[in-house]
Amino acid sequence: MYQTFLSSPGDYRKLRVYQVTTVIYDLTYYFTQHYLQRGDRTIDQMVQAARSGKQNIIEGNEAATTSLESNIKLTNVARASLAELLTDYEDYLRVRNLPLWDATHPRYERIRSYARSEELQQEYQALMPRLTAEELCNLTITLIHQADYLLGRLLKSQQNRFLEEGGIRERMSKERREARRRGSDRN
Numbered sequence: 637m638y639q640t641f642l643s644s645p646g647d648y649r650k651l652r653v654y655q656v657t658t659v660i661y662d663l664t665y666y667f668t669q670h671y672l673q674r675g676d677r678t679i680d681q682m683v684q685a686a687r688s689g690k691q692n693i694i695e696g697n698e699a700a701t702t703s704l705e706s707n708i709k710l711t712n713v714a715r716a717s718l719a720e721l722l723t724d725y726e727d728y729l730r731v732r733n734l735p736l737w738d739a740t741h742p743r744y745e746r747i748r749s750y751a752r753s754e755e756l757q758q759e760y761q762a763l764m765p766r767l768t769a770e771e772l773c774n775l776t777i778t779l780i781h782q783a784d785y786l787l788g789r790l791l792k793s794q795q796n797r798f799l800e801e802g803g804i805r806e807r808m809s810k811e812r813r814e815a816r817r818r819g820s821d822r823n
Contacts, residue, residue: 682721693710704797718783
């Protein structure tokens, strides 16, 4: 029986980081439409960074079928896009003299807890219109930090998988040698 050298990608929709980046994208789209002025170039940049954070998880997952290297690269692109988006949110708060909710802010722990909860996934769309710009920024910033942490763990897992399995050429060569060995064993 032949083994396959092609990796089967898992369902990216089940990845917690994909779920978090979907919320980040939706919150960002809403935020840019409601709190930035029409024609502001930042709108497109923020939406595209949020989209890239989400879409590169999908693309990397699918690329893993033939290239663990591409999977790693695209996961890192997702992470870099979210870092860019984080700076846009921080800039928004800073130039408007709004607080960034760090560990000293009274709402910091509550928002971190909410960002990790299952309720967020179920409620965020209904919640968006009730949030101020400050609240929406800080919630999204918290989610970006969460996604960054999860992407870091995903990258580590992908690295370990690459070290264990190797690249596609290594897997193909191994399978070819095994196929030849099985063929010579039959003779």
